[in-house]
């Protein structure tokens with residue numbers, strides 16, 4: 001569905017002596033298969049939106065190639081736009097018209113008949129819990145309703161691939177979880193492939209089959225959340241033993257499955273790739289050596305542990321920054337996403 005090779009975007013800003021090059025995206029390779037839900041994660045300014053804008057043909061790559069839904073983004077932009085749905089960070093509704101009319105007009109821009117656009121629009125309003133809001137202006141909708149309307153707009157022409165740029169930023173926790181259900185349904189009920197950017201670790205964890213992490217314009221990881229956690233961070237196993245003598249035995253035994261064992265008092269801790277597989281054998285080993293445990297705790301790593309290990313930076317900072325900067329402007333209007 002998406003195949004990108006060596007995508008580069010270099011912006012030039014300022015003039016004269018202030019002239020500056022910004023290397024926003026530095027050679028991105030991406031492969032997304034049909035039916036996948038991919039979460040594209042990274043801190044502020046990492047290059048997520050810029051990559052998305054190149055894949056959706058809104059920005060011409062400085063270098064590299066990409067095909068989206070089988071079409072080349074540089075030479076077949078119109079075909080790409082017809083095949084995809086795009087929900088930008090700021091949304092795509094104009095607030096002066098009724099929500100239903102906007103969605104229908106949007107469908108007609110894609111070449112649908114009014115009748116077909118109305119039928120599909122009403123179906124989407126039902127599915128996205130927008131019943132009764134057909135004749136409401138977007139500016140008079142709640143943040144969650146507006147975001148769901150943006151998604152309805154992106155889906156009106158039944159695209160097989162949907163790009164969502166930070167779909168839940170600025171929403172309250174309940175509205176976010178509600179929207180997650182709708183995003184999960186895109187694949188389950190519409191069979192769509194979904195590529196979404198997010199700052200929220202729990203969102204990526206809950207929705208994405210695969211997580212791609214971008215940092216400073218480069219992809220630094222791409223795998224399932226579970227694999228990333230196991231490979232990059234590992235589960236933390238914390239053993240508590242009763243005596244000083246047992247500490248040494250526990251350290252040796254844990255050391256056979258963990259590379260970085262630490263001791264603190266009667267606690268012996270180390271990270272292991274998959275605790276569920278490794279711990280039963282460890283417990284048998286300890287028992288055979290006469291070590292009875294006071295307690296054992298296994299702490300699963302978070303995606304933030306993964307990000308911290310990979311980049312030395314915390315995604316939580318990006319999450320907090322997004323909270324501070326956002327909440328989509330109520331009257332934000334853009335023509336992005338409209339077909340050529």
Ligand SMILES: Nc1ncnc2c1ncn2[C@@H]1O[C@H](COP(=O)(O)OP(=O)(O)OP(=O)(O)O)[C@@H](O)[C@H]1O
Nearest residue numbers: 011013022024042043044045046047048049050051
């Ligand atoms: N039109 C532009 N001109 C100059 N620099 C730009 C332009 N658009 C983006 N940038 C810069 O490119 C880099 C990547 O920006 P981008 O918006 O892709 O990041 P992002 O990962 O989407 O960030 P955020 O999470 O804050 O939305 C940043 O340093 C940004 O300031």
